[in-house]
Each structure stands twice: as structure tokens, then as C-alpha cells.
Amino acid sequence: MSTVTAITPDAINAARPPLLQRASANRWRRPRQGVAVAAAGLAVVLPAITGRYVVTLAATAIILALLAMSTQLLAVAALPSFGQTAFLAVGAYTAAHLADAGLTDGLLQLSGATLAAALAGAAVAPVVLRTRGTTFLMVTIMIQGLAAAVALHWTSVTGGDEGVDTPPVTLWPGHPLTEAAYQYWYALAVLAACGAGIGWLMRSRLVLVLRGHAGHEPRMAALGHHPTIGLGLGYTAAAAIAGAGGALLIVVNQHAGPADLGFGTAAAGFAAAALGTCLTGTPTMTGALTAAIAIIALRDATGSNGTGPLYLGLLCLTVPYLRPTVLRLHRHWARRSEPTA
Amino acid sequence: MNTLLHLDEICCRYGAVTALHPLTLHIAAGERRAIIGPNGAGKSTVLNAIAGTAPLATGRVVFDQQPIAGLTPASRANRGIGRTFQHPGVVDTLTVADNVALAVHLPATPPSGGRRRARDTRRAQVTTALNNVGLEAHATKPTEQLSYGQRRLLEIAMVLAAEPRLLLLDEPSAGLDPHEIRNLAQLIRALPDDIAVIVVDHHLPLVFALADTITVLAAGRHIATGTPHNIRTNPQVNDVYLIPTPQQRPTSHAVDLDVLASPSWPSNPELRTSSEPAPQPPVVLQVERLRAGYHGAPVLHDIDLTVTSGAIHTILGRNGAGKSTLINTIAATHPALPGTQIRLDGIDLPPGNPTRTARHGVALVPQGRHLFASLTIREHLALAARHARRHGRPPGDVRWTTDDALDLLPALRDKLGRYPAQLSGGEQQMAALARALLTSPRLLLLDEPTEGLATAVVDQLTHAITRIADQSVAILLAEQNQHLALAVADQVSVLDHGRIAFTTTARTLHEPATRTRLNDLLGVTTTGSPS
Numbered sequence: 001m002s003t004v005t006a007i008t009p010d011a012i013n014a015a016r017p018p019l020l021q022r023a024s025a026n027r028w029r030r031p032r033q034g035v036a037v038a039a040a041g042l043a044v045v046l047p048a049i050t051g052r053y054v055v056t057l058a059a060t061a062i063i064l065a066l067l068a069m070s071t072q073l074l075a076v077a078a079l080p081s082f083g084q085t086a087f088l089a090v091g092a093y094t095a096a097h098l099a100d101a102g103l104t105d106g107l108l109q110l111s112g113a114t115l116a117a118a119l120a121g122a123a124v125a126p127v128v129l130r131t132r133g134t135t136f137l138m139v140t141i142m143i144q145g146l147a148a149a150v151a152l153h154w155t156s157v158t159g160g161d162e163g164v165d166t167p168p169v170t171l172w173p174g175h176p177l178t179e180a181a182y183q184y185w186y187a188l189a190v191l192a193a194c195g196a197g198i199g200w201l202m203r204s205r206l207v208l209v210l211r212g213h214a215g216h217e218p219r220m221a222a223l224g225h226h227p228t229i230g231l232g233l234g235y236t237a238a239a240a241i242a243g244a245g246g247a248l249l250i251v252v253n254q255h256a257g258p259a260d261l262g263f264g265t266a267a268a269g270f271a272a273a274a275l276g277t278c279l280t281g282t283p284t285m286t287g288a289l290t291a292a293i294a295i296i297a298l299r300d301a302t303g304s305n306g307t308g309p310l311y312l313g314l315l316c317l318t319v320p321y322l323r324p325t326v327l328r329l330h331r332h333w334a335r336r337s338e339p340t341a
Numbered sequence: 342m343n344t345l346l347h348l349d350e351i352c353c354r355y356g357a358v359t360a361l362h363p364l365t366l367h368i369a370a371g372e373r374r375a376i377i378g379p380n381g382a383g384k385s386t387v388l389n390a391i392a393g394t395a396p397l398a399t400g401r402v403v404f405d406q407q408p409i410a411g412l413t414p415a416s417r418a419n420r421g422i423g424r425t426f427q428h429p430g431v432v433d434t435l436t437v438a439d440n441v442a443l444a445v446h447l448p449a450t451p452p453s454g455g456r457r458r459a460r461d462t463r464r465a466q467v468t469t470a471l472n473n474v475g476l477e478a479h480a481t482k483p484t485e486q487l488s489y490g491q492r493r494l495l496e497i498a499m500v501l502a503a504e505p506r507l508l509l510l511d512e513p514s515a516g517l518d519p520h521e522i523r524n525l526a527q528l529i530r531a532l533p534d535d536i537a538v539i540v541v542d543h544h545l546p547l548v549f550a551l552a553d554t555i556t557v558l559a560a561g562r563h564i565a566t567g568t569p570h571n572i573r574t575n576p577q578v579n580d581v582y583l584i585p586t587p588q589q590r591p592t593s594h595a596v597d598l599d600v601l602a603s604p605s606w607p608s609n610p611e612l613r614t615s616s617e618p619a620p621q622p623p624v625v626l627q628v629e630r631l632r633a634g635y636h637g638a639p640v641l642h643d644i645d646l647t648v649t650s651g652a653i654h655t656i657l658g659r660n661g662a663g664k665s666t667l668i669n670t671i672a673a674t675h676p677a678l679p680g681t682q683i684r685l686d687g688i689d690l691p692p693g694n695p696t697r698t699a700r701h702g703v704a705l706v707p708q709g710r711h712l713f714a715s716l717t718i719r720e721h722l723a724l725a726a727r728h729a730r731r732h733g734r735p736p737g738d739v740r741w742t743t744d745d746a747l748d749l750l751p752a753l754r755d756k757l758g759r760y761p762a763q764l765s766g767g768e769q770q771m772a773a774l775a776r777a778l779l780t781s782p783r784l785l786l787l788d789e790p791t792e793g794l795a796t797a798v799v800d801q802l803t804h805a806i807t808r809i810a811d812q813s814v815a816i817l818l819a820e821q822n823q824h825l826a827l828a829v830a831d832q833v834s835v836l837d838h839g840r841i842a843f844t845t846t847a848r849t850l851h852e853p854a855t856r857t858r859l860n861d862l863l864g865v866t867t868t869g870s871p872s
Contacts, residue, residue: 209443221413222500225415226416
């Protein structure tokens with residue numbers, strides 16, 4: 001998984017004296033690598049060491065992680081989006097209709113869902129990108145609300161309140177994925193592939209342009225970067241990532257309905273992105289992934305007696321207050337690593 | 342020569358205010374044009390109208406035979422119009438090299454060799470651009486770690502990396518030290534002959550050294566256009582801009598860059614004779630072992646200094662020496678490292694708490710002014726006055742009122758209902774100063790208050806600063822404008838590489854040894870030319 005921060009660690013290290021730089025890098029690289037390898041290993045063997053319920057929750061966490069990463073990609077461009085669930089819905093209903101049409105191949109559904117969400121994102125982008133900051137957030141909340149209303153009332157396409165049931169997804173050469181463990185592993189593989197893609201994207205010029213727009217939009221325009229084009233490409237890419245999450249929703253639930261795509265899901269995805277930013281100090285994909293897992297654990301595992309939404313609400317209230325604390329901790333660590341002379 | 346840019350009777354208005362009355366200009370390919378005039382003349386508005394960030398009320402802009410008035414700023418940039426902003430337009434959250442990389446547009450058809458070749462080409466162009474402005478050693482630094490002057494150089498590197506055909510430079514010398522200004526002049530002179538340059542600047546030696554033609558504006562109207570010689574001798578131009586009044590002369594840098602290297606820096610007795618501090622005035626600010634840095638990189642090392650009541654202590658130093666960091670650390674808007682002691686009137690100031698520091702009587706006029714865009718000047722002053730009422734100083738301290746501030750800075754009196762964007766740079770600076778005064782400070786911190794200001798405004802500020810000190814306010818002043826700094830200073834400290842290289846008093850500034858050392862540390866040569 002790629003970790004992209006507004007200021008790359010390499011850049012910060014380059015400003016330090018070489019000895020300190022090496023010591024600082026060595027100090028954190030090995031523990032980070034160790035944690036990443038252990039987490040990946042645990043994710044792979046999870047079905048072997050836990051029951052079906054936890055595995056299903058883990059698969060749900062993967063879907064939320066993709067939604068959070070979609071939101072985080074826009075956060076890199078300083079665009080706080082609450083409406084990525086709309087593209088999750090586009091992906092989910094696209095995959096559901098493909099399955100209804102007999103196209104149950106998982107990769108085909110994934111491609112179709114991703115493409116449909118990207119097209120929807122490209123269509124919406126020119127409208128929403130006329131706004132920035134809080135206004136952008138409000139507009140995306142409206143988009144999420146509109147998407148939920150469409151899902152509820154456009155019954156001929158969405159099945160209305162009941163949603164759309166789908167047959168199990170198959171993988172070539174045609175075996176249906178009915179076991180929770182196999183569904184989970186498929187979702188994990190898709191997450192890994194998306195993670196690799198996002199990692200490449202985060203090092204690409206597109207994300208550099210997004211970060212430039214976030215930092216100084218008049219300067220970017222004065223350099224010839226059209227805001228609508230650069231940010232529109234980012235918005236489209238973010239929609240595609242959410243659409244991939246929608247395809248996985250069909251794999252795990254074999255159902256697409258308004259209940260999975262409503263305000264609660266949008267709030268969880270937004271909170272995961274925001275909490276991820278709080279955890280790492282800047283918008284990072286690893287932070288979003290970690291926060292998505294934490295939210296599912298809190299909402300669905302710890303709060304399985306119905307108190308999950310309460311815990312999620314408390315977490316959402318806590319997030320804005322966490323950020324200054326995390327930034328203070330980052331400054332504290334930075335001071336600790338300074339030379340004493 | 343072919344006309345590259347034609348401004349045809351362009352007029353710009355901000356609400357009911359006409360910032361630029363109908364103006365017609367022809368800029369030839371390769372021409373070096375300067376636009377000068379007092380603050381509020383409409384110089385930046387002309388650049389904004391060309392770059393597309395200021396809407397035209399009337400008129401046409403024709404670039405390369407094509408009307409461009411309907412194009413977005415990005416489209417104009419892609420046609421070859423590059424610009425810098427009045428305050429450096431760089432992306433703080435990216436590295437220096439990434440900022441320049443954003444400016445490098447590769448051709449639509451990639452060179453043979455594919456993506457790797459394209460990447461190498463871009464990297465080479467970034468390196469060249471940074472080399473041109475002397476920032477190659479900072480390539481991997483986060484931009485927020487650069488000093489103000491370095492950020493300005495970075496912006497110039499970005500604009501040049503985009504290979505413009507018309508380069509618009511808005512106050513390029515503001516915030517640069519003399520050495521950097523000379524390098525900037527060399528850089529602009531070395532540009533290819535087919536690149537036209539329009540430069541707006543108050544540094545007249547730089548303007549006269551660079552420009553083939555100079556256009557003078559005042560109050561949004563065209564005054565004159567001609568060669569540097571014609572402009573120097575134009576009586577109307579002299580009236581509105583060039584010739585300072587006798588009161589203004591001590592700090593004027595309008596005549597020649599020689600003044601920067603002049604062996605006779607005045608300590609301006611006229612300004613300070615009536616306000617000589619008492620024999621042993623009380624110490625207001627005492628700084629001991631101050632250390633500060635950014636992301637683990639120390640910038641300031643063991644700074645010791647004191648400022649007494651009614652005294653002006655000036656901090657000089659090249660860009661990147663740590664002047665702004667020192668000011669911000671004392672104001673607690675930048676964290677100090679452990680071991681630092683900052684006392685105000687003998688009381689330890691709480692580290693890292695700008696609110697409490699302000700309540701103790703420390704007021705900051707930051708570089709770039711930092712006015713609130715959505716508040717009128719009246720509201721700015723009311724906010725500051727309310728702060729002073731709620732957190733009043735001990736009896737006996739001077740309490741500044743709005744009338745006091747407006748008496749000191751009369752240019753603000755009829756601008757109280759305006760928003761910062763509707764004010765000239767000089768008026769904005771006065772508003773920032775008035776806002777600070779209305780908190781009735783014991784210590785006033787001024788960070789580059791004259792940056793980008795016309796000579797007349799610099800002189801108004803000079804007199805204002807000395808009058809403030811006369812009211813027993815201690816002043817710590819960080820400045821690039823050595824004339825202002827040395828004219829008003831009771832004490833001068835020179836920062837070099839994050840340490841105070843030496844501290845001296847106004848009386849010893851005339852000594853040859855002191856001047857030589859100042860010249861060396863500040864990069865002032867005696868050649869007198871920006872080349």
C-alpha cells in the first residue's frame with residue numbers, strides 16, 4: 001500500500017543532517033515493514049483462524065476501505081467529499097445488473113462497475129468542481145442524498161427499497177464464490193490490486209497536480225493547469241475506486257439495496273478518511289485503510305448489540321478534536337529527533 | 342519588432358472603485374518593459390488583466406494577434422503568458438523540485454525513448470531551473486522550509502521553467518537581499534531575446550537597469566511611457582513618484598542601487614533625536630539561548646538579545662538567515678526548542694502559546710500582512726481594540742485608540758469601510774500596523790514591513806515606527822530594506838546562518854570597520870549596480 005503524504009518523508013529527511021537522517025530512517029523503517037508484513041500475513045490467514053462472522057466483517061472492512069481510499073484521493077486535492085457512496089452505488093447496481101444478465105464473472109463485474117462509476121464521476125465532476133471547501137462538502141452531501149433517493153425510488157433499475165438480489169459471483173473457469181472465506185480472499189486480492197494501482201497513482205503526475213491545486217490553485221492556473229481538467233481526472237479516478245468497492249459489495253452480500261448505500265455508509269467512509277488523516281497527520285491511504293478496519297471493528301464487532309451507530313457517531317465527533325493532538329505529537333516526535341547540540 | 346501584446350483601452354473596476362482607467366499599451370516581442378508608480382497606481386491590476394485574474398470592465402487584450410480577454414488564466418498560460426504574484430505563489434506542501442516539476446510541460450508527443458526519457462527530460466529541466474536561481478541545494482526540501490526570499494526565487498524558477506513568451510513579474514525584488522537582487526537582474530538579462538518581460542517593482546535601480554521602456558501609472562491612470570532617461574527627467578513623473586519630498590529622503594532608494602552600498606548610511610538623526618531613550622530604559626524583551634528549527638533541521642542557534650523600552654532593535658541578515666523565524670518564535674507562532682527563554686518585562690512568556698503571548702503585550706505585524714479578507718479595516722481595528730479592552734495592560738502603559746492610530750497613519754482614515762483586497766499594498770501594511778497598535782503592545786514585532794512598498798509609503802512607515810517607539814513601545818524590526826532599518830535603529834543585530842554575528846549600536850554604524858562587516862554579512866557590494 002502506498003503511503004503518500006503532503007510532504008514526503010524523503011523530502012523531510014533530505015533537510016536533515018545525513019547521520020540523523022539515516023538514524024531516523026532506520027529507526028522507523030524496520031518497525032513499519034514488520035507491522036506491514038504481519039498485517040498482510042494476518043489478513044491472508046484470517047479465515048483459517050477465525051469464524052465466518054469475523055471473515056464477513058473483514059470483507060465489509062475491505063469495501064469500506066475502498067470507499068475511504070476514494071474519499072482520501074479527493075482529500076489529497078483538498079476536496080472533502082461525502083458523496084463517494086453515490087459511485088459505490090453505481091458500481092454495485094452495475095455489477096448487480098451484469099449478474100442479472102448472466103454475466104457473473106467477478107473480473108467482468110469489477111471492470112464494468114469500475115468503468116460505470118468512472119463515467120458517472122466524469123459526468124458529475126464539471127458540476128461539483130465549480131465549488132471548493134465547505135461548499136464542495138455540502139454539494140457532495142446533496143449528491144449522496146440524491147443517489148440514495150434515486151436508489152429508493154427508481155424501482156425499475158434499483159429494485160426500490162427491496163434492492164436487487166444477485167447470483168454468486170464466479171471466477172474463471174466458473175466456480176461460484178459462495179463460501180465467505182473465498183469471497184474474502186477475492187475481496188482481499190482486489191484490494192491488493194487496487195492498492196497497487198493507487199500506489200502507482202499516488203506517485204503519478206496526476207496526484208502531484210492534485211496536490212498543487214490543493215496548495216495554490218491560482219499558481220496552478222498560472223502554470224497552465226486547468227482546474228476542471230486536473231481535478232476532474234482526480235474525481236473520476238476516485239469514483240472508479242468507489243465503483244470497485246461497489247462490485248465487491250455484490251460479491252460479499254449478493255445484494256444491492258439502499259440500506260448498504262445510505263447515509264450510514266457515507267458517514268463511515270468519510271469518517272475513515274478523516275480519521276486516517278488524523279492518524280498520520282496528512283491524507284494517506286494507509287491511514288484510511290487502518291481507520292476503515294477500526295470503524296468496522298467498532299461499529300459492527302464491538303457494537304453488534306445495536307450500539308454500533310452510537311460508537312460511530314462518537315468517533316465522528318471525536319475526529320475533529322483528534323487532529324490537533326496528532327499534530328502536536330508529530331511535532332513532539334520531530335523535536336525528539338533533533339540534535340541536542 | 343512585432344507587437345506581442347496589445348492592451349486596447351483596458352479598464353478594470355473593483356465594485357465602485359476604478360482601479361485602472363482606460364489604458365493602451367503595446368509590448369513588442371523581446372521587450373523589457375517596466376511599470377512603476379506609487380502604491381495603488383494599478384500596476385498589479387495591469388498584470389492581473391493580462392494574466393486573466395482581473396476581469397476587464399472594458400477594452401481588449403490581444404496576445405500574439407489573438408484576442409484573449411475571454412480565456413481563462415490557464416489557457417493564457419498555455420499560450421505563453423507566465424507570471425509571478427505579489428506574494429510568492431508556491432505550493433508549500435510540496436518539495437522545491439516538485440514545485441518546479443509542475444511547471445514543466447512536456448510536448449504532447451513524447452520524445453523517442455518513451456516515459457523514462459520524458460521523466461529524465463523533466464528532471465533535467467527542473468535541475469536547470471533550480472540552478473538558475475541558486476536553489477539546487479534545496480531541491481528536496483519542503484517548500485515551507487524556505488525563507489520568504491527563497492520562495493520568491495522558487496516562483497521565478499517555476500515561471501521560467503514553463504518557458505513563457507511573455508513574463509509578468511510582480512514585485513520580484515520584494516523580500517530579496519541585495520545579492521539576490523543582483524542575481525535576479527542577471528537572470529532576467531540572460532533571458533532569450535524573444536521573451537518579453539513586464540516587471541512591476543519599487544526597486545528603481547533594478548527597474549532602470551532592466552527596462553528598455555518604462556510606463557508610469559498613478560491612481561489608475563497612465564502618466565508617461567518612455568525610455569529610462571525620459572522617465573527620470575519627466576517632471577510629471579518626478580512629481581507623482583520619483584522625487585521624494587525632503588522628509589522622505591533619508592530612506593529613499595529611488596535614485597540608484599549605489600545607495601545600498603553607500604559608505605554613508607545615515608542613522609537619521611532627524612528621526613531619532615527627539616526620541617533618544619532614557620539613559621537606562623527598562624528592558625522589555627529579553628531573549629536567552631533561543632533555538633528554533635523546522636522538522637528537525639535547526640535554523641536558529643542560541644540567540645541572545647534584549648530590547649529596551651522605547652528602543653528599536655533591528656535584525657538584519659540575508660534571506661534564510663532566520664529573521665522571520667526569530668520574530669515568529671518570539672511571537673510564539675513558531676515553536677521554540679527546549680532551553681529557550683523569552684521574557685517580557687521580566688516575566689517568562691509561555692512557550693508555544695501565541696494567544697497568551699499576545700495578552701502579555703506582544704503584537705506581531707507579520708510578513709505578508711495577513712489581514713482578514715472578509716473584514717473591513719474598521720472591523721480589523723475594532724477587533725484589536727476589543728482585545729486590548731479585555732486584556733488591558735497595567736495602569737501607566739500607553740493605551741492606543743483608533744484615533745491615535747489614524748492620526749499616525751492618516752491614509753487609512755477614509756479607507757475604514759474597505760476590505761483588504763480593495764487597498765493598495767501600502768495601505769494594507771498600514772492597516773496591519775494599526776491593528777497591532779490597537780492591542781496597546783509593550784513589544785511590537787515587525788517582519789519586513791516595507792516589502793513591496795513605494796518610497797513615499799516607506800517613508801510614512803518610517804516616521805510612524807519612530808513615533809511608536811517614542812511612546813515607550815519596544816520594537817523588534819526584521820528588514821531587508823537596510824536604509825529603513827539603519828535609519829530608525831537604536832541597536833542593530835546581524836543574523837548569519839542562524840546565529841547573531843554581531844550586535845552594534847546606531848552610534849558605531851559610521852565606523853568603517855562596522856560598515857565593512859555589515860557589507861560582508863549582508864551581501865552588499867560597492868559596485869552599485871544590480872548586475
